[in-house]
Amino acid sequence: MKKRTTIFSALSLTSTLAFFLAGCLGPGMNVRVTVTPSLIDKTYPDKMPVNIGLYLSDEFKNYRVTDSTKTLGTTYDFWNLGSESAGMFQVGLSQIFEKVVAVDQKPPFSKAQSLPLRAVVEPKIEGFDFKVPAIVVQPWSTKIQYKILVYNMEGKVVWQKSITGVGEVPGSYTRTLEELGTNPAKPTTAAIIDATDKLIEAILGSEEIKGLLK
Numbered sequence: 294m295k296k297r298t299t300i301f302s303a304l305s306l307t308s309t310l311a312f313f314l315a316g317c318l319g320p321g322m323n324v325r326v327t328v329t330p331s332l333i334d335k336t337y338p339d340k341m342p343v344n345i346g347l348y349l350s351d352e353f354k355n356y357r358v359t360d361s362t363k364t365l366g367t368t369y370d371f372w373n374l375g376s377e378s379a380g381m382f383q384v385g386l387s388q389i390f391e392k393v394v395a396v397d398q399k400p401p402f403s404k405a406q407s408l409p410l411r412a413v414v415e416p417k418i419e420g421f422d423f424k425v426p427a428i429v430v431q432p433w434s435t436k437i438q439y440k441i442l443v444y445n446m447e448g449k450v451v452w453q454k455s456i457t458g459v460g461e462v463p464g465s466y467t468r469t470l471e472e473l474g475t476n477p478a479k480p481t482t483a484a485i486i487d488a489t490d491k492l493i494e495a496i497l498g499s500e501e502i503k504g505l506l507k
Contacts, residue, residue: 322367322473323368323370324367324369324370324477325370325372326369326370326371326477326481327372327373327474327478328371328373328377328481329478329482330377330381330482330483330485330486332385332388332486332489332490335388336388337388337497339497340388340390341389341390341391342391343412344390344392344411345386345390345392345410345412345413345414346393346400346406346412347393347394347395347413347415348396348397348398348399348415349395349416350415350417352417353378353416353417353418354375355375355376356374356378357373358371358421359371363423363424367473371423371477374421374481375418378418378437378439378488379416381485381486381489382416383395385492385493386496388493392408394407394410396410399413399444399448400413400445400446400447401446411446411506412443412446412505412506414442414444415441416440416442416492418439419440420437421435421438422435422436422437423480425477426464428464429464429465430464430465432461432480433461433479434459434461434462435477435481436458436460436484437458437488438455438456439458440453441453441454441455441492441495445505451501451502451505452502452505454499456495457488457491458484458486458488458491459484460479460480460486461480462479
């Protein structure tokens with residue numbers, strides 16, 4: 294009798310884990326994941342008194358990831374990754390430069406700009422990795438790989454840097470409808486913020502950019 298109870302308990306636990314691994318909510322579940330990053334306003338003592346351009350390609354602004362491989366029956370749609378990354382990078386760069394102006398082309402420019410610019414920054418997204426925990430209490434995590442290019446006004450790349458934004462949030466004992474959206478959104482939001490902070494630190498620490506902007 295004891296053996297049967299043990300076997301039954303093991304089967305029950307296996308079924309429960311399989312239920313969680315499947316996403317708990319059956320097939321055909323589409324989850325719209327909305328990232329909402331914001332940056333704390335900071336004052337940097339070595340803010341650079343020059344204007345720069347920010348070039349955002351359509352590919353970058355419209356970047357999104359639709360992933361149906363992580364959880365059986367659930368599709369995660371990270372629909373605003375590019376637009377929110379673009380907004381965050383503009384805010385972040387504005388904290389270390391006098392002005393940041395959106396430009397519609399990379400230098401050399403075919404038309405005069407409204408402000409004299411010293412350089413143009415172009416961000417790209419090179420990779421996205423989102424992990425759903427196998428067990429609900431484990432952390433949810435996201436990594437976003439960016440490449441940052443800085444051009445002089447002749448169009449030459451004078452500096453480039455690969456940056457990985459990382460975000461992680463604790464798991465929970467449930468996997469409700471609401472959590473299916475917020476659990477992916479929180480670490481992804483944190484990853485964009487982390488990448489913005491790393492971008493600021495990298496630019497402030499770059500001797501090449503300091504030389505260019507003198």
